[in-house]
Amino acid sequence: MTAAQPLLAVENLNVRFTGPRGTHHAVKDLSFHLERGQTLAVVGESGSGKSTAALALLRLTAPGAAVGGRILFEGEDLLGLPLDAMRRRRGRDVSMIFQEPMTSLNPVHSVGAQIGEVLRLHERLSSAAARSRTLDLLDRVRIPEPGRRIDSYPHQLSGGQRQRVMIAMAVACRPRLLVADEPTTALDVATQEQILDLLDGLRRDLSMGLLLVTHDLGVVKDRADRVLVLHDGVKLEEGGTAALFERPHHPYTRCLLAASLHAGDTPHCTERRLPEIRIARDAAGTPSFALEVPPVRPRRAPPRTGPLLSVRDLRAEYRTAEGVFNAVDGVSFDIAPGETVGLVGPSGCGKSTLAKTVMRLVPASGGRILLDGTDLARLPDRALKPWRRRFQMVFQDPYGSLNPRHTVHDSLDAALVVHGVRERLDRAARVKAMLDRVGLPADSARRYPNEFSGGQRQRIGIARALLLKPSLVVCDEPVSALDVSVQAQILNLLAELKEEFNLAYLFISHDLAVVRHIADRVLEMKAGRLLA
Amino acid sequence: MPDPARLLRALIHPLRPRREASPTTDFLPGSESQGHVLWRLLSHSPQALFGVAVLALVAGTALTAGWWYPDDPLAMVAPPLLWPGEDPAFPLGSDSLGRDVAAGLVHGAKVSLTVGLVAAILSLGIGLTVGGLGGFFGGALDDALVRVTELFQTVPSFLFVIVLVAIGKPSVTVIVTAIGLASWPVIARLVRAEFRSLRETEFVLAARSLGYGPARLILREILPNALPPVIVTTSVLVATAILIESALSFLGMGDPNMVSWGSMIGDGRDQLRTAWFLTALPGGAILLTVLALNLVGDALNDRFNPRLRGLR
Numbered sequence: 133m134t135a136a137q138p139l140l141a142v143e144n145l146n147v148r149f150t151g152p153r154g155t156h157h158a159v160k161d162l163s164f165h166l167e168r169g170q171t172l173a174v175v176g177e178s179g180s181g182k183s184t185a186a187l188a189l190l191r192l193t194a195p196g197a198a199v200g201g202r203i204l205f206e207g208e209d210l211l212g213l214p215l216d217a218m219r220r221r222r223g224r225d226v227s228m229i230f231q232e233p234m235t236s237l238n239p240v241h242s243v244g245a246q247i248g249e250v251l252r253l254h255e256r257l258s259s260a261a262a263r264s265r266t267l268d269l270l271d272r273v274r275i276p277e278p279g280r281r282i283d284s285y286p287h288q289l290s291g292g293q294r295q296r297v298m299i300a301m302a303v304a305c306r307p308r309l310l311v312a313d314e315p316t317t318a319l320d321v322a323t324q325e326q327i328l329d330l331l332d333g334l335r336r337d338l339s340m341g342l343l344l345v346t347h348d349l350g351v352v353k354d355r356a357d358r359v360l361v362l363h364d365g366v367k368l369e370e371g372g373t374a375a376l377f378e379r380p381h382h383p384y385t386r387c388l389l390a391a392s393l394h395a396g397d398t399p400h401c402t403e404r405r406l407p408e409i410r411i412a413r414d415a416a417g418t419p420s421f422a423l424e425v426p427p428v429r430p431r432r433a434p435p436r437t438g439p440l441l442s443v444r445d446l447r448a449e450y451r452t453a454e455g456v457f458n459a460v461d462g463v464s465f466d467i468a469p470g471e472t473v474g475l476v477g478p479s480g481c482g483k484s485t486l487a488k489t490v491m492r493l494v495p496a497s498g499g500r501i502l503l504d505g506t507d508l509a510r511l512p513d514r515a516l517k518p519w520r521r522r523f524q525m526v527f528q529d530p531y532g533s534l535n536p537r538h539t540v541h542d543s544l545d546a547a548l549v550v551h552g553v554r555e556r557l558d559r560a561a562r563v564k565a566m567l568d569r570v571g572l573p574a575d576s577a578r579r580y581p582n583e584f585s586g587g588q589r590q591r592i593g594i595a596r597a598l599l600l601k602p603s604l605v606v607c608d609e610p611v612s613a614l615d616v617s618v619q620a621q622i623l624n625l626l627a628e629l630k631e632e633f634n635l636a637y638l639f640i641s642h643d644l645a646v647v648r649h650i651a652d653r654v655l656e657m658k659a660g661r662l663l664a
Numbered sequence: 665m666p667d668p669a670r671l672l673r674a675l676i677h678p679l680r681p682r683r684e685a686s687p688t689t690d691f692l693p694g695s696e697s698q699g700h701v702l703w704r705l706l707s708h709s710p711q712a713l714f715g716v717a718v719l720a721l722v723a724g725t726a727l728t729a730g731w732w733y734p735d736d737p738l739a740m741v742a743p744p745l746l747w748p749g750e751d752p753a754f755p756l757g758s759d760s761l762g763r764d765v766a767a768g769l770v771h772g773a774k775v776s777l778t779v780g781l782v783a784a785i786l787s788l789g790i791g792l793t794v795g796g797l798g799g800f801f802g803g804a805l806d807d808a809l810v811r812v813t814e815l816f817q818t819v820p821s822f823l824f825v826i827v828l829v830a831i832g833k834p835s836v837t838v839i840v841t842a843i844g845l846a847s848w849p850v851i852a853r854l855v856r857a858e859f860r861s862l863r864e865t866e867f868v869l870a871a872r873s874l875g876y877g878p879a880r881l882i883l884r885e886i887l888p889n890a891l892p893p894v895i896v897t898t899s900v901l902v903a904t905a906i907l908i909e910s911a912l913s914f915l916g917m918g919d920p921n922m923v924s925w926g927s928m929i930g931d932g933r934d935q936l937r938t939a940w941f942l943t944a945l946p947g948g949a950i951l952l953t954v955l956a957l958n959l960v961g962d963a964l965n966d967r968f969n970p971r972l973r974g975l976r
Contacts, residue, residue: 491873520875533866537888546884547874596870 137207139341140189140309141165144201147184147193147365158184160365162201168308169339171332173352173373175388176362177615178586185362186313186345190228191218205309224254227302231314233294237286243270243297244282250304269300273330291479292323299330306338313345320478321642328355347615349392353377361385364419383421384409390423391620398649401627404428406620406649426624429631439466439502440636441490441523441604446499446509448482448489459485461660462499469603472630472637474651476644482660483640484528487608490638491525492516503604521551521600528609530589534581540567541577544596551600562599570595570625587618591625598629606638611646623650709966715959722953726774733767737923745939759928759942760935768923769949775924776906776953779840783905784898786844791851792887792894798852799859800882810856813849821846825908829917836919839912843905854897858890892968899961903954910950925950 147159159181166172176182187193189203191210203210205226210218222228230236238246247269248262257265263282270278273296286294295315302310312331316324332355335342344356352359352373360370361384369382380386387409398406405426411419448460459482467473477483488494490501492508501508503522511519527533535543541563548559567576570591581589590610597605607626611619627650630637641647647654656663725732735741742751742758748765750757756765798809816824828842862868863886871885910926912918918927925946932942 488869493869493872517875517877520873525870525873527866527870529866533870535867535871535885535889538884546871546876546880550875550877550880593870596874600874 138165138204139168139206140343141204142189142201143204145185145188145203146198146200147181147188148198148200149194150196150198158197158365159188162362162365162367164360164367164370166309166341166343168341169335170357171335171342171344171355173344173346173356173359174362175346175349175352175359177347177388177617179364180362181365182345182347182362183313186228186311186343189309189311189343190222190226192222192228220254223250223302223307224305225307226309226311227305227307228311228313229295229298229302229315231317233291233298233318234286236298237294239286242283242285243289247297247301247304250301254305265304266300269304270297272303272334273297273300275300290323291319292327295319295323295327296330299327299334303334303338303340307340309341309343310335311343311345314347315344316351317347321644322478324351349388349616361388383423387421387423388616391616398645400648401623401650402428405624405627408621408624409617426628429628437469440469440471440504441467441638442500442502443490444500444502446486446489446501447497448485448494449497450485458660460489463657463660463662464499465655465662467604467636467638470630470634470636471653472639472651474647474654475638475640475657476642476647476654477657479642481657483642483657484608486657487525487606487638487640491523491606493525517550522602523604523606524597524600524602526590526593526597526605526607526610529613530586530593531581531613533593534589536581539578539580540572540592543592544577544599547596547599566595566599567592569629570598585618586614587621590614590618590622594622594625594629598633598635601633602635604636604638606640608640609642610639612641612643619646626650709963711959712963715956715963718952718956719960722773722949722956723777725770726777729770729774732770733764735767737767737771738763738921745935747939748941748945756945757939757941759931760939761931763923765928765942765945768928769925769945771923772925772928772946773949773953775836775919775922776909776926776950779836779843779909779924780902780906780957782840783843783847783909784901786840787846787848787851787901788894788898790844790848792855794848795852795855795857796859796882796887796890799856800863800878800886802860806856809852813852816846817849817853819846822908822911825912826915826917829912834912834917834919836922839909839919843908846908847901847904850901851894851897854893855890858893859886862886862889892964896961896965896968899957899964903957903961906950906954906957 142165143163145159145162146157149156149158162181162185164172174182174185184193184197188197188199189210191199193199199211201211205221210221210226213221237243241249244263244266247266248257248259251257251262251265252259266282267278270281275281275293275296281289281293286297289297299315310331315331316327319327328351331342331344334340344352346352349359356373358371359373359376361368361376361382363384369376369380369385371381376385377389380389387407390407391409405428407423407425410422410424412422413419443466444464446460446463447458450457450459461482463486465473475483475486485494489496492501492511496509499509503519506519508516508519534540538546541560544563544566545559548562553559553562563577564574568574572588572591572595576584576588576592581592584592594610610626611622614622623646626637629635637650639647639651644654740762741764742754742762744758744760744762746754746758748755748757754764754766756769758764759768794809794813798806824846825839825842828845829838832838832842859882868881868885871881876885909918909924910929913924913926914930914933916927916930918924918930928946929943932939932946935942
């Protein structure tokens with residue numbers, strides 16, 4: 133091994149998937165290298181091929197994927213290794229951690245047994261030796277009370293702790309390369325920071341190379357030595373982090389930087405809209421990128437009358453095996469007509485339950501929900517129906533909130549039928565006008581949800597909510613499941629629609645930057661209560 | 665109530681694949697027509713193609729039975745115990761009473777398929793109602809329905825059918841009703857489980873927030889999504905019903921005025937050593953039909969189960 137040899141050198145990596153309807157070229161001629169003890173961030177949006185490339189490094193791509201090129205790890209081509217030689221390297225020399233800590237641990241074994249397994253497998257340690265090393269590792273990933281936690285099962289740990297256990301497993305054999313595929317995406321903002329700090333510390337202590345795969349440029353800024361930007365399987369730009377953030381060369385990188393929100397330096401939506409990425413393709417399919425900031429139209433000052441919605445001492449509870457859990461514990465707030473109220477809080481604080489309780493999707497166990505003075509919390513379902521058109525909801529998951537069995541037209545049309553619009557042509561015209569208003573192509577009505585991208589589906593969800601001309605829209609994390617660039621488009625759309633239809637929003641998010649941009653006023657929630 | 669035409673469209677829609685978000689297929693464009701989907705399903709699986717072909721043959725035979733053999737298949741028309749091929753007028757031979765085996769097989773197909781289909785539809789109807797209502801509303805109604813389902817499930821279904829047929833008279837109607845009553849718990853449990861998980865999905869929440877009533881939620885939003893596994897189970901149910909009817913007839917508890925594959929086996933077993941074809945021919949027909957139904961069920965399962973779809 134020569135001193136000049138990098139830890140990892142990837143040369144012309146190509147990954148193709150062949151399906152029944154054609155071949156998908158997921159990674160195209162990707163080359164990069166990573167030195168010992170350094171961090172390389174691979175940044176891209178969904179479908180950019182970043183996860184596929186990461187999996188290819190460990191030869192873990194799905195069966196049927198054709199992987200070409202060379203992956204030189206300490207000078208040895210991993211793609212040329214026999215399968216069992218490759219298997220011996222996984223977990224010992226090259227390790228990986230995944231996005232979803234909820235599902236990447238085996239629920240029927242204790243965490244100690246799962247970490248110990250790695251040590252017994254690769255280092256042939258005895259049970260006792262493995263256990264003491266496991267305790268060290270749990271301490272190293274800063275799990276409190278390792279002596280007690282070592283015998284816990286995954287469901288007894290929080291999401292952040294599970295991710296720490298995953299990291300402990302990955303670094304158990306002191307690998308020289310750690311591949312982290314979106315390690316913090318499923319976690320709270322506060323936990324994200326801790327996990328990233330932990331990875332950074334381990335990289336230094338063990339002088340590992342760290343390949344950090346992420347969609348979030350914000351994560352990368354202070355932690356990566358170099359950044360590589362992927363789009364559609366193609367490397368667009370690669371460079372030192374500081375240089376890339378200061379002088380991004382490629383327009384797409386500039387777009388990503390501009391579109392990612394940061395608490396503090398993002399203007400409110402009434403001052404400036406978010407920049408949107410426009411990707412145009414020429415005849416040969418070569419994309420070109422442009423940045424566009426939609427104009428802010430002068431805003432009508434909403435007449436400040438009494439509150440549209442008054443929530444008073446609202447309570448909602450869940451009955452669990454351990455007893456009654458107060459998810460919403462005496463919450464009171466007002467929303468004026470045309471006002472946007474943001475609601476932030478860590479996961480599990482009861483924001484979503486609050487939204488569903490206000491929507492009367494979950495029964496309130498106490499308190500009042502006054503819409504224009506009428507208490508909705510007490511109305512029976514039948515009496516509630518005429519009120520339903522006044523308050524609507526936009527859901528978080530654009531994949532789950534549309535019935536996969538109905539065309540877009542059928543989904544929207546039924547809402548009008550239920551609310552007594554008898555004339556067929558009238559309904560069709562209103563559906564078409566609303567789809568047009570949220571920026572969907574004219575033929576969308578005939579299509580099924582699976583034919584749309586995530587951003588388009590969220591537009592359908594918004595169209596459905598606005599079809600009945602509500603005065604209040606509850607948005608439960610409407611952009612958290614979307615890519616950065618799509619997020620900007622949806623936020624701009626929501627801001628525009630609000631002004632056009634004089635909507636009031638209750639806007640729920642875990643992301644303070646998003647809420648600061650869109651909300652006139654921010655409420656903070658913790659453990660079922662609003663913080664004063 | 666929901667618009668019937670639209671409901672029908674949504675109910676047929678499960679035949680289209682429900683594609684889960686997946687990096688390996690999301691790039692693939694476009695939707696495809698119903699016929700195209702069916703064709704692809706068949707052309708990619710020789711087993712399914714075989715199953716559909718056998719079923720089409722059996723169904724075609726059953727429908728044209730009266731045209732092939734217009735006379736009563738129970739009539740004694742030939743010398744007894746002719747071997748197949750011995751007399752060209754009776755290509756599959758005759759039994760100990762001189763009845764034409766070919767005529768029996770052809771008419772038996774009609775009885776077997778009718779019993780299988782009608783019994784399956786009956787248990788599908790009961791199962792969907794019980795499972796759907798229990799799963800959707802939950803609470804006391806669900807508790808009560810689950811108890812009833814368990815009551816039916818704890819009784820061995822074949823014995824249950826025998827008891828019902830013994831109480832009533834052995835006509836095709838009674839047999840079909842008995843089989844239907846004995847086999848719905850499988851469907852009910854499956855439907856209930858599907859309804860319980862679908863009830864909590866976001867698109868059902870969204871529909872509730874639009875003010876949809878229970879009928880619309882059940883029929884329009886949940887049922888079309890719950891159907892794929894139910895369709896798969898129903899295909900197996902048809903096969904089971906055919907087997908139960910054959911067993912009943914074999915025991916001599918079938919409809920005495922109808923020839924069925926089971927009764928032919930029952931009648932032929934006395935000559936098993938001397939004229940084995942009397943048992944083997946109807947036995948082979950049952951075997952092929954049940955096998956075909958199971959193959960089609962497997963193919964439908966592959967189609968609908970997103971976890972298996974990625975592998976092929």
